[in-house]
Amino acid sequence: MAEKTVKIAIVGFGTIGSGVAKILLEDADYIEAKTGIRLELARVVDIDTKSKRKVALPKGLLTDNLNSILEDKSIEIGVELVGGTKAAKDIQLKLLAGGKDVVTANKALLAEHGNELFTAAHKADKCIAFEASCAGGIPIISAIRTGLAANKIKAIYAIVNGTCNYILSNMTKKNMQFADALKQAQEKGYAEADPALDINGTDSAHKLAILASIAFGCEITPDDIYVEGIENIDTSDICYGREMGYTLKLLAIAQRADNGKIFLRVHPCFIPSDSALARVDGPFNAVSIFGNAAGQVMFYGRGAGMMPTASAIVADIIEVAMGNSKRLFKHLKLEPRNKVKNRISKIDELTSRFYIKLRALDKPGVFAQIGTVLAKNDISLSGVLQHEEHNTNNVVPVVVITHQTRQDKIAAAIKDLGKLDVVKDNPVCIRIVDIPEDNVE
Amino acid sequence: MAEKTVKIAIVGFGTIGSGVAKILLEDADYIEAKTGIRLELARVVDIDTKSKRKVALPKGLLTDNLNSILEDKSIEIGVELVGGTKAAKDIQLKLLAGGKDVVTANKALLAEHGNELFTAAHKADKCIAFEASCAGGIPIISAIRTGLAANKIKAIYAIVNGTCNYILSNMTKKNMQFADALKQAQEKGYAEADPALDINGTDSAHKLAILASIAFGCEITPDDIYVEGIENIDTSDICYGREMGYTLKLLAIAQRADNGKIFLRVHPCFIPSDSALARVDGPFNAVSIFGNAAGQVMFYGRGAGMMPTASAIVADIIEVAMGNSKRLFKHLKLEPRNKVKNRISKIDELTSRFYIKLRALDKPGVFAQIGTVLAKNDISLSGVLQHEEHNTNNVVPVVVITHQTRQDKIAAAIKDLGKLDVVKDNPVCIRIVDIPEDNVE
Numbered sequence: 016m017a018e019k020t021v022k023i024a025i026v027g028f029g030t031i032g033s034g035v036a037k038i039l040l041e042d043a044d045y046i047e048a049k050t051g052i053r054l055e056l057a058r059v060v061d062i063d064t065k066s067k068r069k070v071a072l073p074k075g076l077l078t079d080n081l082n083s084i085l086e087d088k089s090i091e092i093g094v095e096l097v098g099g100t101k102a103a104k105d106i107q108l109k110l111l112a113g114g115k116d117v118v119t120a121n122k123a124l125l126a127e128h129g130n131e132l133f134t135a136a137h138k139a140d141k142c143i144a145f146e147a148s149c150a151g152g153i154p155i156i157s158a159i160r161t162g163l164a165a166n167k168i169k170a171i172y173a174i175v176n177g178t179c180n181y182i183l184s185n186m187t188k189k190n191m192q193f194a195d196a197l198k199q200a201q202e203k204g205y206a207e208a209d210p211a212l213d214i215n216g217t218d219s220a221h222k223l224a225i226l227a228s229i230a231f232g233c234e235i236t237p238d239d240i241y242v243e244g245i246e247n248i249d250t251s252d253i254c255y256g257r258e259m260g261y262t263l264k265l266l267a268i269a270q271r272a273d274n275g276k277i278f279l280r281v282h283p284c285f286i287p288s289d290s291a292l293a294r295v296d297g298p299f300n301a302v303s304i305f306g307n308a309a310g311q312v313m314f315y316g317r318g319a320g321m322m323p324t325a326s327a328i329v330a331d332i333i334e335v336a337m338g339n340s341k342r343l344f345k346h347l348k349l350e351p352r353n354k355v356k357n358r359i360s361k362i363d364e365l366t367s368r369f370y371i372k373l374r375a376l377d378k379p380g381v382f383a384q385i386g387t388v389l390a391k392n393d394i395s396l397s398g399v400l401q402h403e404e405h406n407t408n409n410v411v412p413v414v415v416i417t418h419q420t421r422q423d424k425i426a427a428a429i430k431d432l433g434k435l436d437v438v439k440d441n442p443v444c445i446r447i448v449d450i451p452e453d454n455v456e
Numbered sequence: 457m458a459e460k461t462v463k464i465a466i467v468g469f470g471t472i473g474s475g476v477a478k479i480l481l482e483d484a485d486y487i488e489a490k491t492g493i494r495l496e497l498a499r500v501v502d503i504d505t506k507s508k509r510k511v512a513l514p515k516g517l518l519t520d521n522l523n524s525i526l527e528d529k530s531i532e533i534g535v536e537l538v539g540g541t542k543a544a545k546d547i548q549l550k551l552l553a554g555g556k557d558v559v560t561a562n563k564a565l566l567a568e569h570g571n572e573l574f575t576a577a578h579k580a581d582k583c584i585a586f587e588a589s590c591a592g593g594i595p596i597i598s599a600i601r602t603g604l605a606a607n608k609i610k611a612i613y614a615i616v617n618g619t620c621n622y623i624l625s626n627m628t629k630k631n632m633q634f635a636d637a638l639k640q641a642q643e644k645g646y647a648e649a650d651p652a653l654d655i656n657g658t659d660s661a662h663k664l665a666i667l668a669s670i671a672f673g674c675e676i677t678p679d680d681i682y683v684e685g686i687e688n689i690d691t692s693d694i695c696y697g698r699e700m701g702y703t704l705k706l707l708a709i710a711q712r713a714d715n716g717k718i719f720l721r722v723h724p725c726f727i728p729s730d731s732a733l734a735r736v737d738g739p740f741n742a743v744s745i746f747g748n749a750a751g752q753v754m755f756y757g758r759g760a761g762m763m764p765t766a767s768a769i770v771a772d773i774i775e776v777a778m779g780n781s782k783r784l785f786k787h788l789k790l791e792p793r794n795k796v797k798n799r800i801s802k803i804d805e806l807t808s809r810f811y812i813k814l815r816a817l818d819k820p821g822v823f824a825q826i827g828t829v830l831a832k833n834d835i836s837l838s839g840v841l842q843h844e845e846h847n848t849n850n851v852v853p854v855v856v857i858t859h860q861t862r863q864d865k866i867a868a869a870i871k872d873l874g875k876l877d878v879v880k881d882n883p884v885c886i887r888i889v890d891i892p893e894d895n896v897e
Contacts, residue, residue: 038606038749045608049673051787146603152750154603161602161780162587162595165479165770167486232490291756294735308479308767309593312757315732316750326749329606339602339780346492 017053021336024084024115026106027096028061028077031120031147033069034325035094039332040070046329052336054329058084069321081106085113092335094328095119100127107132111139116341118331120147120324126221130234130349142344144331149222150175150300152323153316154330159230159304160343166306168230171269172450175222177298177318178206178213179245179265183283184296186250187262193248205298205319215244216265216281223267226302227279231271233350235279241362243282252372252443255400255414261285261370262293266448278360284448285370292450305451365422368397368447370414371429376437377404377411384435385413392428394420410439416447458494462777465525465556467547468537469502469518472561472588474510475766476535480773481511487770493777495770498531499524510762522547526554533776535769536560541568548573552580557782559772561588561765567662571675571790583785585772590663591616591741593764594757595771600671600745601784607747609671612710613891616663618739618759619647619654620686620706624724625737627691628703634689646739646760656685657722660708667743668710668720674791676710676720682803684723693813693884696841696855702726702811703734707889719801725889726811733891746892806863809838809888811855812870817878818845818852825876826854833869835861851880857888 023039025032039056047053059077084090093110095117097103103124110117117136119125125132125148136143146156150173159168174180178200185196197214200206212218220240228235245265253263263285270278286293291313295301300318305311317323334340375381389396398416417425425444432442464480466473480497488494500518525531534551536558538544544565551558558577560566566573566589577584587597591614600609615621619641626637638655641647653659661681669676686706694704704726711719727734732754736742741759746752758764775781816822830837839857858866866885873883 049787153753154599157603158595162598162771164774165767308763310758310764314755316753322749323751326606330603333605337783342778346490
């Protein structure tokens with residue numbers, strides 16, 4: 016006999032909602048045996064009650080009436096899977112006010128209005144669980160909040176957008192051009208019809224805002240994050256980087272210095288090809304966490320998809336039903352943004368190594384001119400690559416790798432280089448990220 | 457103000473005990489802010505109260521008298537870090553009987569007497585938390601029990617012994633011989649003075665017993681696990697394997713088939729060099745879990761060491777202090793071994809691919825003889841490697857890779873091959889494990 020039965024309602028009966036319903040309908044016995052709690056899917060709400068879904072619901076469960084949940088006091092947990100930030104926010108607030116705990120996968124909403132929703136939940140003495148909002152089936156939120164609870168988190172380096180990683184993997188391994196790789200990602204179902212939020216880095220920034228908020232205990236929004244997407248990456252740069260031992264990834268990076276300064280950024284970058292994150296291929300996600308006690312811990316898995324995401328949502332439902340989430344959530348008090356804001360570094364303050372590619376005229380004195388510009392801006396080089404090319408336009412690609420340099424100096428140098436007569440097209444500049452791998456001999 | 461203060465006693469003040477004390481003494485404020493609970497180190501017990509440790513305890517905390525904990529009703533949690541299976545078991549049982557929850561890193565004890573201890577804990581209405589028993593700082597127990605709670609676990613492929621992985625990495629990357637690599641591991645502090653339990657696979661089997669028990673929900677002991685160590689691995693075989701695209705690892709593998717049959721084994725094996733586990737180098741650990749919903753999820757980090765292990769222990773202390781562990785532990789009912797036993801497969805039932813190396817005379821007809829023996833045993837080949845060698849003894853190494861074959865057939869063939877006049881020395885036979893990577897194009 017179950018110790019207790021917990022009734023659950025799903026709002027939003029799309030792909031993920033279907034996955035959650037499938038687990039709740041098929042595996043309730045298994046979950047009860049492990050937890051003592053009977054999970055009962057009591058209601059599914061969607062404006063579309065007609066279309067065929069991937070899972071068959073018992074008769075009478077599906078409705079388009081949200082009030083049928085709000086008014087049913089026996090329903091304890093509401094799973095918001097509507098997506099977007101407007102209707103979803105309203106629904107979450109109504110669920111909380113209606114006395115229900117909320118489980119959600121809505122990263123955009125949490126990234127933009129997380130603290131407001133958390134405050135509403137605290138007021139209602141309810142909790143919001145959001146494991147599925149970051150990195151799909153990887154239990155990363157739980158890892159940060161419980162498994163690594165004894166750690167002060169120093170940094171997060173993450174691949175949290177499977178669409179971009181799939182595209183970059185194909186550009187890297189098959190020398191595909193961006194447009195073709197994107198098209199293939201769409202055909203395979205890894206990219207939305209409108210992939211803008213994925214490829215311009217916004218989706219990664221949403222996830223980083225959530226991860227950094229809970230890891231650092233302060234309110235971080237997407238506005239605090241420097242963001243560049245992968246839409247302008249050219250396959251030739253991936254190839255030159257590879258020759259020099261680097262792999263291009265879209266990373267989401269959060270770092271907290273000992274003085275409390277926080278650096279948050281999402282951008283394509285070269286990382287050493289033998290680093291663990293460089294080896295994360297295809298639509299997979301990986302999150303590397305650096306804790307002061309545990310050192311580097313990396314989590315790898317499927318960052319999206321019906322069943323992986325449903326796996327994370329049902330894990331949350333179980334924790335909420337057992338009462339464990341609420342106890343921890345009660346203490347999820349984020350330092351408010353107005354206090355955090357002045358500790359957040361600007362991208363110009365970044366010190367990094369850089370990959371710079373110029374298309375330069377193949378004539379005497381060109382290297383001297385480029386070198387003079389770099390020297391003027393206090394930039395020293397650690398590597399240069401120039402292949403012999405036999406073309407008719409007399410323009411050759413020149414790649415340089417810099418030593419550690421401040422972003423603002425690089426920006427000035429790139430501007431100066433662009434003005435040189437011998438340099439054709441705009442210079443390409445890609446950051447090199449040296450992940451402080453927890454290396455041991 | 458803390459919601460409540462929880463008093464903790466540590467039994468065993470060695471390296472790990474010092475790490476736990478360090479976190480409790482230095483980070484109590486930080487942990488209180490996140491959880492609302494004040495952790496107070498109330499007592500440390502060790503038979504040696506004189507030696508200098510890596511952390512300075514407040515005066516009066518250290519004693520050699522276990523009863524001072526048992527008699528102090530205000531102490532709620534006892535951390536057993538004595539190690540070994542005799543005294544430690546007695547201490548855990550006394551702590552439970554004394555009304556304390558137990559936190560432990562003792563894999564040998566849990567692997568051999570886990571169910572007995574769990575039963576004692578259930579009787580005392582207390583819990584045992586054991587995150588630190590497997591894979592050090594990686595929160596793998598919590599991942600299986602909560603983050604992946606909605607999954608039926610189908611398989612575990614794990615590198616859980618950092619000593620062996622360090623040795624094999626050095627044999628692979630630096631072509632070191634086993635004895636030299638072991639010596640270096642000892643010098644670096646990655647291997648015990650007596651490394652037998654590490655290199656013969658016993659330690660990995662202990663951890664696999666624990667992981668498989670909680671993943672499959674049944675009582676599994678080291679006796680149920682087929683175990684081979686790495687002590688007889690020769691660097692030349694690592695090199696031949698590498699040429700053919702394989703990397704040698706000591707893997708701990710647990711698989712559960714749909715019909716309930718369970719396969720448990722620890723042995724050195726070749727895995728494809730581009731698989732995620734093949735890239736786990738040095739003393740790191742990694743655990744790959746296959747869930748029916750989440751797919752493949754891999755966890756990577758430091759499997760040992762003072763602070764990573766302390767990180768896991770304090771995470772457990774926090775979960776126990778919050779009451780979360782107890783709620784879940786209450787339902788940790790393992791199917792008893794006498795019922796599970798007949799579902800556990802024998803190694804002879806294994807179907808696998810195999811790497812076989814023979815040292816054979818370099819003369820006409822040798823290949824035919826080898827081929828005849830293999831054919832007689834129903835074994836077909838997928839690859840052969842023989843380098844030209846210019847030596848005086850006229851003996852050359854011949855490497856063959858088989859297709860899927862049953863273990864008992866390979867055993868018979870190896871015996872027959874050993875009897876051939878043209879085959880010198882004993883044939884070397886290493887399993888090839890094809891990890892069902894959750895591959896997506």
